[in-house]
Amino acid sequence: MFFQKEIETMNRKELEALQLERLKWTVDYCYKNVPFYTKKLDEAGVTADKIKSLSDIKYIPPTTKTDLRDNYPFGLFAKPMREIVRIHASSGTTGKPTVVGYTKHDLDLWSDCVARLATAAGATADDIVQISFGYGMFTGALGLHYGLEKIGATVVPNSSGNTEKALMFMRDFKTTALVATPSYALYMAETAKELQYPMSDYHLRLGLFGSEGCTPEMRTQIEKAWGLFATDNYGMSELMGPGVSGECEERDGLHFCEDYFLPEIVNPDTLEPLGEGEDGELLVTTLTKEGLPLLRYRTKDITRLNYQPCKCGRTGVRMDKVKGRSDDMLKIRGVNVFPSQIESVLVGTEKIGPHYQLVVRREGFADTLEVKVELIDGSVLDKYQEIEKLHNLIKHNLQTVLGIQCKVSLVEPKSLERFVGKANRILDLRGEKK
Numbered sequence: 140m141f142f143q144k145e146i147e148t149m150n151r152k153e154l155e156a157l158q159l160e161r162l163k164w165t166v167d168y169c170y171k172n173v174p175f176y177t178k179k180l181d182e183a184g185v186t187a188d189k190i191k192s193l194s195d196i197k198y199i200p201p202t203t204k205t206d207l208r209d210n211y212p213f214g215l216f217a218k219p220m221r222e223i224v225r226i227h228a229s230s231g232t233t234g235k236p237t238v239v240g241y242t243k244h245d246l247d248l249w250s251d252c253v254a255r256l257a258t259a260a261g262a263t264a265d266d267i268v269q270i271s272f273g274y275g276m277f278t279g280a281l282g283l284h285y286g287l288e289k290i291g292a293t294v295v296p297n298s299s300g301n302t303e304k305a306l307m308f309m310r311d312f313k314t315t316a317l318v319a320t321p322s323y324a325l326y327m328a329e330t331a332k333e334l335q336y337p338m339s340d341y342h343l344r345l346g347l348f349g350s351e352g353c354t355p356e357m358r359t360q361i362e363k364a365w366g367l368f369a370t371d372n373y374g375m376s377e378l379m380g381p382g383v384s385g386e387c388e389e390r391d392g393l394h395f396c397e398d399y400f401l402p403e404i405v406n407p408d409t410l411e412p413l414g415e416g417e418d419g420e421l422l423v424t425t426l427t428k429e430g431l432p433l434l435r436y437r438t439k440d441i442t443r444l445n446y447q448p449c450k451c452g453r454t455g456v457r458m459d460k461v462k463g464r465s466d467d468m469l470k471i472r473g474v475n476v477f478p479s480q481i482e483s484v485l486v487g488t489e490k491i492g493p494h495y496q497l498v499v500r501r502e503g504f505a506d507t508l509e510v511k512v513e514l515i516d517g518s519v520l521d522k523y524q525e526i527e528k529l530h531n532l533i534k535h536n537l538q539t540v541l542g543i544q545c546k547v548s549l550v551e552p553k554s555l556e557r558f559v560g561k562a563n564r565i566l567d568l569r570g571e572k573k
């Protein structure tokens with residue numbers, strides 16, 4: 140049990156006073172220790188004593204992934220290397236990765252955050268937890284690993300990859316909790332079914348999923364396949380890794396570790412602050428980090444905040460499940476489309492499996508979207524009328540939700556790619572993104 144009651148149920152006024160004190164500390168610390176921030180804060184005319192309230196944060200210029208890349212690898216570190224005890228890096232697909240450094244103190248607080256959220260999700264010292272994130276530069280595996288050890292759970296660091304072996308450990312160890320991306324949890328369930336051991340040989344009761352989005356529809360599929368209770372946790376390497384926010388057993392939003400991270404929601408185009416309940420880009424300022432402090436980091440993730448206390452008793456702000464990334468949002472013929480909207484239409488449709496791919500093309504001057512969906516039973520492909528009916532149903536439902544027409548292709552079972560880490564279901568063939 141890792142419940143930091145004093146902090147997790149603190150009243151807002153006290154919490155905000157703590158945040159203000161830590162924000163001032165962070166601004167001053169960045170100014171004195173990171174030349175990039177000295178320059179930036181001088182240009183903006185901001186010093187720690189000019190910050191009188193939390194809303195004064197708007198005078199601080201945001202930090203971007205490009206700033207981290209421009210200062211690759213260690214340029215934004217605020218401590219000399221002899222005090223940095225761990226390095227991670229983001230899995231950036233283009234350009235240089237972003238590199239993160241942690242002091243001993245940062246690692247302690249990181250495992251506290253994860254322990255707190257894992258406890259809120261229902262993990263205990265009695266759990267045997269299999270970590271099926273890839274160990275390595277990715278923050279997911281080691282982040283969960285130390286947080287779960289802190290609560291006394293038995294950690295099985297089997298990493299991602301050899302799925303059959305992972306399933307063997309799961310059966311033999313009577314693993315009770317699984318840490319994975321939702322897409323890998325789904326793939327593992329599919330493989331388990333193929334191996335034909337009775338599902339009663341598996342003892343999973345809890346899924347600590349995260350690192351990518353998952354619609355409620357997809358979550359239900361995973362829960363049904365495994366017979367477990369799935370929770371979502373959010374984070375990013377630049378900020379720390381997993382442990383920034385996570386669901387409790389109420390699953391009514393992700394509790395933010397607000398004493399360590401200060402969230403804001405802004406309009407992604409104008410950076411104007413948005414009010415409670417409005418969807419926008421999440422900016423996060425670290426409040427205690429020593430190795431790589433960040434001021435108003437642009438996460439590019441679209442979500443909203445809810446300041447009402449949760450039924451579980453925790454008072455910290457909750458963020459909605461991430462709706463999508465502003466840079467993953469597809470613009471099709473002028474209409475904004477989030478892959479999660481498509482997923483919620485597809486997953487759960489009868490005769491359709493939870494695997495899909497989105498192909499975007501430019502034909503002439505118009506963008507087109509093809510949605511490829513796997514059938515559960517391939518023999519349906521021989522039944523023209525049935526296929527036609529299913530095809531029209533999906534096309535109609537997609538049009539209702541997205542407001543645009545798209546091409547729907549029903550494909551053979553198991554013909555689309557499976558993922559052991561984060562899923563990459565978008566194939567954008569337009570050359571350059573609009």
Ligand code: DLL
Nearest residue numbers: 229279349350351352372373374375376380381461
């Ligand atoms: O994915 C950290 C993490 C590991 C979080 C394990 C949770 C569990 P990055 O690889 O830097 O770090 O990717 C960060 O992944 O900006 C989001 O776009 C996305 N993301 C992370 N968690 C969620 C989630 C880790 N629960 C990027 N739901 C973030 C939706 C998520 N998207």
